[in-house]
Amino acid sequence: GAVVSQHPSWVICKSGTSVKIECRSLDFQATTMFWYRQFPKQSLMLMATSNEGSKATYEQGVEKDKFLINHASLTLSTLTVTSAHPEDSSFYICSAPGGLLAGEGEQYFGPGTRLTVT
């Protein structure tokens, strides 16, 4: 079936540095991808919608200059956490609509990336 991968699965970085997380659709094309953030024992919170060929759409309260999203191709979206701080430590998950491969409304989710900022 359709698969979405994320890289890296776990990253530790120092405060003030930037970290890039990749989200790839492995056997289907995705003109739209979604980025979520999950705090421990809390819901997944939609951060932004990544659109191939155009700017990302950010949810209210999400700093677009801090969380840079680039949808480089029909199979790749990247999330860059700039000038990371400890409060950015979280679990980041991406998803993509399954399109013709999926039923109505089905999304395929990546396994997530654990970011720890020291």
Next chain:
Amino acid sequence: GNSVTQMEGPVTLSEEAFLTINCTYTATGYPSLFWYVQYPGEGLQLLLKATKADDKGSNKGFEATYRKETTSFHLEKGSVQVSDSAVYFCALSDRNFNKFYFGSGTKLNVKP
């Protein structure tokens, strides 16, 4: 606004026990409702869904009925297996399936 509330876990059951995980929602308009499952080390997978009131979603022995009058979408399974151990997320989406709102997840542990 839209939100989903589901029971906190972890839920620990013996094999072949009956499972219920409660989920209630608040929404504007007419949302679609979903249950997603996340096995260790894997991404979320769609378990079942219902797109309108009174619809019943079912898959792999799991069922959930879209109850508009009680704004609920409780997940049930008559006889759980060890392989059902995972984290279960209740979610709703808008009519265009663009935005998903998730519950906090319920971890299920099934013991042999």
